[in-house]
Amino acid sequence: PSQCDSFCSQNYPLYIRSVPTENELKFHYTVHTSLDVVDEKISAMGKALVDQRELYLGLLYPTEDYKVYGYVTNSKVKFVMVVDSSNTALRDNEIRSMFRKLHNSYTDIMCNPFYNPGDRIHSRAFDTMVNSMMMQVC
Amino acid sequence: MEQGPAGASGPAAAGAGGLLLPLSETEQQRYSELFSRCCPPPEAAAGGSSVGELFRASQLPPDTLHQITEVCGAKRVGYFGPAQFYIALKLIAAAQSGFPVRIESIKNELPLPRFMALKNDTEVRYGTPAEFHGVKFQVPHATLEKNSYKRTDEGDKQEPKSPPMSPICSPPASPSTYQRIPLSYGYGKARSGLEQQHGAPYEVRHSTHQQDGPSSGNYGAKSALACSTPNRSLSVEREQQDSSTQYADDPWRITEEQRDYYINQFRSLQPDLNAFISGSVAKNFFTKSKLPIPELSHIWELSDVDCDGALTLAEFCAAFHLVVARKNGYQLPETLPETLLPEYLQAACLKPMRDCALFDSYSEPLPSSQQTRDLGRTEKSSAEEVPDNSALLQDGKKDDKQALKVSTTLKTIPKEFQHLTVKAAAQEPNALRARPRSRSYSSTSIEDAMKKGEEPPTPPPRPQKSHSRASSLDLNKIFQQNTQAVRSGWLPPPPPALPPRPSVSQTEQPSEVELHPQMNKPPSQAEENSSAKKEVVLAQPPSKPARRKLRTEAQGLETPELSPTINVTSSLPAVKPHLPVQKQSSKQKRAIQTAIRKNKEANAVLARLNSELQQQLKEVHKERIALETQLEQLRPVTVL
Numbered sequence: 001p002s003q004c005d006s007f008c009s010q011n012y013p014l015y016i017r018s019v020p021t022e023n024e025l026k027f028h029y030t031v032h033t034s035l036d037v038v039d040e041k042i043s044a045m046g047k048a049l050v051d052q053r054e055l056y057l058g059l060l061y062p063t064e065d066y067k068v069y070g071y072v073t074n075s076k077v078k079f080v081m082v083v084d085s086s087n088t089a090l091r092d093n094e095i096r097s098m099f100r101k102l103h104n105s106y107t108d109i110m111c112n113p114f115y116n117p118g119d120r121i122h123s124r125a126f127d128t129m130v131n132s133m134m135m136q137v138c
Numbered sequence: 139m140e141q142g143p144a145g146a147s148g149p150a151a152a153g154a155g156g157l158l159l160p161l162s163e164t165e166q167q168r169y170s171e172l173f174s175r176c177c178p179p180p181e182a183a184a185g186g187s188s189v190g191e192l193f194r195a196s197q198l199p200p201d202t203l204h205q206i207t208e209v210c211g212a213k214r215v216g217y218f219g220p221a222q223f224y225i226a227l228k229l230i231a232a233a234q235s236g237f238p239v240r241i242e243s244i245k246n247e248l249p250l251p252r253f254m255a256l257k258n259d260t261e262v263r264y265g266t267p268a269e270f271h272g273v274k275f276q277v278p279h280a281t282l283e284k285n286s287y288k289r290t291d292e293g294d295k296q297e298p299k300s301p302p303m304s305p306i307c308s309p310p311a312s313p314s315t316y317q318r319i320p321l322s323y324g325y326g327k328a329r330s331g332l333e334q335q336h337g338a339p340y341e342v343r344h345s346t347h348q349q350d351g352p353s354s355g356n357y358g359a360k361s362a363l364a365c366s367t368p369n370r371s372l373s374v375e376r377e378q379q380d381s382s383t384q385y386a387d388d389p390w391r392i393t394e395e396q397r398d399y400y401i402n403q404f405r406s407l408q409p410d411l412n413a414f415i416s417g418s419v420a421k422n423f424f425t426k427s428k429l430p431i432p433e434l435s436h437i438w439e440l441s442d443v444d445c446d447g448a449l450t451l452a453e454f455c456a457a458f459h460l461v462v463a464r465k466n467g468y469q470l471p472e473t474l475p476e477t478l479l480p481e482y483l484q485a486a487c488l489k490p491m492r493d494c495a496l497f498d499s500y501s502e503p504l505p506s507s508q509q510t511r512d513l514g515r516t517e518k519s520s521a522e523e524v525p526d527n528s529a530l531l532q533d534g535k536k537d538d539k540q541a542l543k544v545s546t547t548l549k550t551i552p553k554e555f556q557h558l559t560v561k562a563a564a565q566e567p568n569a570l571r572a573r574p575r576s577r578s579y580s581s582t583s584i585e586d587a588m589k590k591g592e593e594p595p596t597p598p599p600r601p602q603k604s605h606s607r608a609s610s611l612d613l614n615k616i617f618q619q620n621t622q623a624v625r626s627g628w629l630p631p632p633p634p635a636l637p638p639r640p641s642v643s644q645t646e647q648p649s650e651v652e653l654h655p656q657m658n659k660p661p662s663q664a665e666e667n668s669s670a671k672k673e674v675v676l677a678q679p680p681s682k683p684a685r686r687k688l689r690t691e692a693q694g695l696e697t698p699e700l701s702p703t704i705n706v707t708s709s710l711p712a713v714k715p716h717l718p719v720q721k722q723s724s725k726q727k728r729a730i731q732t733a734i735r736k737n738k739e740a741n742a743v744l745a746r747l748n749s750e751l752q753q754q755l756k757e758v759h760k761e762r763i764a765l766e767t768q769l770e771q772l773r774p775v776t777v778l
Binding site for chain 1: 417418420421424431432434435436438439442445446447472
């Protein structure tokens with residue numbers, strides 16, 4: 001089972017991490033395409049209803065099944081998570097909690113005055129958190 | 139290289155000009171071991187520097203070593219062949235036993251030469267006889283926290299460095315923690331001539347504890363030690379490596395002087411000690427340290443434990459300390475060392491005096507030092523309190539701590555830390571983040587077992603920060619002062635709102651000195667600088683800080699608080715009491731005069747520019763008027 005986390009702002013990734021690390025390119029591609037869908041959803045929303053959103057629960061790649069989940073913060077930073085469909089143990093609540101954790105860590109990064117929004121994220125604490133989270137799932 | 143006993147004695151016999159040097163079995167073994175260490179095969183002669191290192195490790199005075207070198211014939215032949223080396227070793231043994239350095243003395247049976255060795259079982263070391271420590275401390279080494287910084291650095295680097303040190307490193311995983319303790323020992327002396335590959339531990343102490351066996355693990359540690367120490371740009375502030383206070387030279391532990399300095403800096407940014415420093419203020423402040431932004435970002439991550447984008451005093455101290463450490467070459471840890479945790483720091487801040495005592499108690503328990511007893515006591519009490527602490531601290535943390543404690547079995551900082559935290563009034567429940575106690579700090583805890591003599595109050599060294607702008611000449615001057623006081627000084631823009639005036643000769647008793655009774659500054663130094671600063675503030679010279687951009691922001695922040703700022707600068711000079719004040723003042727004067735001159739020139743230039751522009755303006759006005767009149771004249775024509 002593989003998984004990929006990424007979050008993007010203005011359609012370029014601020015952070016992308018996948019476990020295991022092969023097929024990373026594929027994940028990159030997937031994430032990028034899913035951004036379109038996220039944008040659709042955002043614009044469709046219209047209101048300030050920016051809460052967790054799931055997207056493409058049913059996205060199936062011809063050769064592999066995987067699900068792509070999306071999440072958008074109120075600052076329009078998109079979190080995208082790609083999970084193997086074979087990982088059926090992963091439930092919606094878990095996804096939501098994972099996104100919440102991601103969001104919390106992201107805000108922590110934001111608190112760092114040395115971080116400029118829009119920079120790539122190099123925070124080690126963040127890496128640790130994401131890794132542990134993904135390990136839990138995989 | 140032939141390490142057989144026969145081979146060893148052969149060259150020894152041959153080299154000593156026919157002198158048949160009887161070597162016992164153990165001696166032969168040991169010598170050949172040492173020789174191979176200093177001289178990796180297939181060379182025939184030992185490398186000079188590694189040999190020098192080894193000799194220094196014997197902790198004999200340098201002239202004795204010279205003598206030995208001469209006597210053994212290395213000087214004559216120009217290199218340390220096996221014969222010379224063995225003779226030298228024998229002579230070292232003789233010298234250590236108190237015999238004169240002569241060929242005759244080595245004909246006797248002598249104990250093996252003792253070198254500062256890296257040992258595995260540090261526990262034993264702590265209970266060693268005075269001789270061990272005494273010997274250890276003969277070698278002058280910087281006793282400042284720098285040393286501890288180094289050690290930690292080595293500790294941190296140990297893992298990465300161990301692999302490269304393959305022939306002699308056996309990379310032990312668990313022993314790595316306690317290996318670091320030996321680092322401190324061998325470290326001091328090896329400062330000067332460290333070589334990476336020859337960081338191998340030296341002869342184990344012959345008399346009391348023969349550490350054999352896993353000494354190979356130490357090699358790795360020593361190598362790391364060796365690797366990192368050359369990087370240190372620390373200057374030996376004091377030579378007191380004394381058998382007395384082993385100040386906890388954990389680099390991640392903040393000494394009292396450092397703490398005071400940090401507090402003053404905090405005050406300069408934010409007068410209220412209980413308030414926060416906002417993120418942007420802190421960012422500007424730390425950016426001045428010229429560390430790369432990612433590192434600063436990491437430091438912030440580490441120190442802002444509650445992730446609120448602001449720094450409390452404790453967090454600020456931790457961040458500052460990390461910056462200082464980084465500036466001095468230490469690698470940043472992955473997680474915040476315990477000694478830098480806010481609770482710890484707050485406890486320390488709140489009860490500085492108690493901390494003093496506790497810091498002392500953290501020092502290496504040397505037989506000759508009372509701190510030993512304190513430490514023992516503290517340790518015991520902390521050991522007892524461990525279960526109590528667990529209730530107070532986060533589960534994850536304490537588990538790691540306890541595990542580490544168990545593994546190290548040393549009096550470690552965590553124990554003491556827990557001891558402190560238990561006692562600390564302000565127990566900030568670190569609910570937000572359970573900070574995992576990583577090995578990085580376990581190594582530091584081992585460092586704290588390292589002895590370093592009590593350092594005289596020294597502000598943390600800062601890399602020299604100099605400005606190129608004319609307006610910053612004063613800053614340069616300040617930095618000069620501070621650099622003298624501080625070994626390598628980076629000082630964020632010094633406090634005084636206005637450039638200090640060269641009235642250093644005055645000896646107004648600054649009230650600020652009274653404000654900080656803890657700081658025992660040498661009066662003259664403190665007065666000098668503080669009076670200078672005070673004058674600056676009082677004089678309110680007309681020169682405008684507008685040019686001094688860096689100052690202005692500090693200025694605005696500090697104007698209400700003169701004394702702490704003055705204290706900052708005065709505390710720094712206090713560090714180096716022996717600094718000639720007159721030199722400083724004259725330098726100050728010169729710098730000020732230069733600054734004045736430059737400013738005057740700038741003034742003149744600007745004035746000229748101004749007049750020219752005024753001229754142009756007048757001309758343009760005239761033109762405009764002319765055009766308008768023309769327009770007026772023409773208008774009736776067109777209208778018509």
